[in-house]
Amino acid sequence: MTEQGTPVRLTNPFAAVAGAGGEVMDVPEYQAGFERDHEACTEPMWKLERAQTFYEPDVASWRAMMDGEWERSLALIHAMAGPLTDYFHRRQPVRRLRVTELPITPYLQWEMHILAVRATAGSPCRVLPAERVADLEPLPELVIFSPALMYEVLYDEYGGGSGGRRITDRDVVEPCLDAVTALFGEGEDVRDFHEREVVPLPPPVITDGMRAALPAYAHRTEEFRV
DSSP: OOOTTOOOOOOOGGGGTTTSOOEEEOHHHHHHHHHHHHHHOOSOEEEEEOOSOOBOTTOHHHHHHHTTOHHHHHHHHHTTHHHHHHHHHHSOOEEEEEEEOSSOOHHHHHHHHHHHHHHHHTOOEEEEEGGGGGGGOSOOOEEEEETTEEEEEEEOTTSBEEEEEEEOOHHHHHHHHHHHHHHHHHSEEHHHHIIIIITTSOOOOOOHHHHTTGGGGTTOOOOOOO
């Protein structure tokens, strides 16, 4: 792995993802496939996360944030520490590369608290500034299980999960895995970023516009996933 902080020159393997063949799945199909593949996974898996705003309607702490209850949101996040530690003792860890822009969005402020807890529980995360990947844009949202298996995670216009695309073309997957691994080596540990950039922030401002999409997610019943 590249020494942390050392830039890596990359071609753009992510450009091939959009045109790759893959099985398109709706939310229940994606979650079931993800669970099967994670249970069978024998090596650490990788996640590339680029968007700065998502909707997580099935996560209690996210809903608390959206309701303006920031202290309750943080308490619910800290309550996840034990279950997450147990989970990652039983499953392969997720190594997440989190691309980040400043100023931090309300969603990202919330998520960084979760990612710090997850890192302590055994799921490493490193943060990379968006300008570092400017020449690789647009970046897909990816979960990579092996050199021949990954999912492109699909989202709707608000950033709510709408399913995934299961891709098994090694010529597409393996270069993406190599690139994510190399970029991860450049990143900063999320706990250091969290302590410096996130902890001092005031509670996030939740606007009426952000809340306007919530009724569209009332039917969602899926559980929080890794």
